[in-house]
Amino acid sequence: MVHDRGEALRRMTELLRTGAVMLDLTCPICGLPLFRLKSGEIVCPLHGKVHVVSSEEEARRVRVDAVIEELEELAATRLSALMREALSGEGEEAVLGLMVKWLDVIERCRRIRSVSSTGQVPQKKIGKGKQ
Numbered sequence: 001m002v003h004d005r006g007e008a009l010r011r012m013t014e015l016l017r018t019g020a021v022m023l024d025l026t027c028p029i030c031g032l033p034l035f036r037l038k039s040g041e042i043v044c045p046l047h048g049k050v051h052v053v054s055s056e057e058e059a060r061r062v063r064v065d066a067v068i069e070e071l072e073e074l075a076a077t078r079l080s081a082l083m084r085e086a087l088s089g090e091g092e093e094a095v096l097g098l099m100v101k102w103l104d105v106i107e108r109c110r111r112i113r114s115v116s117s118t119g120q121v122p123q124k125k126i127g128k129g130k131q
């Protein structure tokens, strides 16, 4: 899990070491302090690049987007577990029914995101799989 205190601390230390400056602002998603990189970008230690929100409404939208993203990830995890179950051949019909439900969840998540997307939910996570 990425919401880990140790991991957060490790990343914050990493940011400071690279010359980033801790700001008097917090991430709208996790509440951690934000950092300004040398490049001028503002990032959260856990969520990467964030857009600093100016209103409570905007903050709420960003939080909702994050929940939807998390739900989509959960659905993908459940779906892959169900796929393994289906391969074992036991109760295939019931498994298929559940798979369709989770697929539905994913589809809805995507639809919601494509409608409400503010472009403010960070896609990149610092320190992992950096290209």
Ligand SMILES: [Zn+2]
Pocket (backbone or CB within 6 Å): 027, 028, 029, 030, 031, 032, 044, 045, 046, 047
């Ligand atoms: Zn954050």
